[in-house]
Amino acid sequence: MEKTDSYKGFEITVKLESVRAVSSEFTVGPPVGYVAVVSVCAADPKRPIGVPIRLVTEGNRVFGTVEDAFTAGFSAAQRVIDDRTGP
Incomplete structure (x- = not known):
């Protein structure tokens, strides 16, 4: 899954990576959570x-x-942009 938005003239892209449980039988279960991968351009x-x-x-x-x-x-990306551009 991926979402893109703009903020203060920058483009923020957040991609989600699913994390799945693995059983002792080597089968993959449903997602147990997500890691957010954030890019700022x-x-x-x-x-x-x-x-x-x-x-x-x-x-x-x-x-x-x-x-x-x-x-x-998105919140992390906004903080990066705010640190870069100032108030």
Whole structure:
């Protein structure tokens, strides 16, 4: 899953990677959570700002819902942009 949005002239892309449980029988179960991969690009000309950031929750746990992962990803990107551009 992927979402893109703009913020202060930058483009934010958040991609989610599913994390699946693996049983002792080597079968893959349903997703148990998500890792958010966040990229920030200057909009014009389009060029990346730094490297993509992989986000998990405190305690190195995956996000439990798609909404939580997307929200955390966009919030982290906004902080990066705000630090870069100032208030």
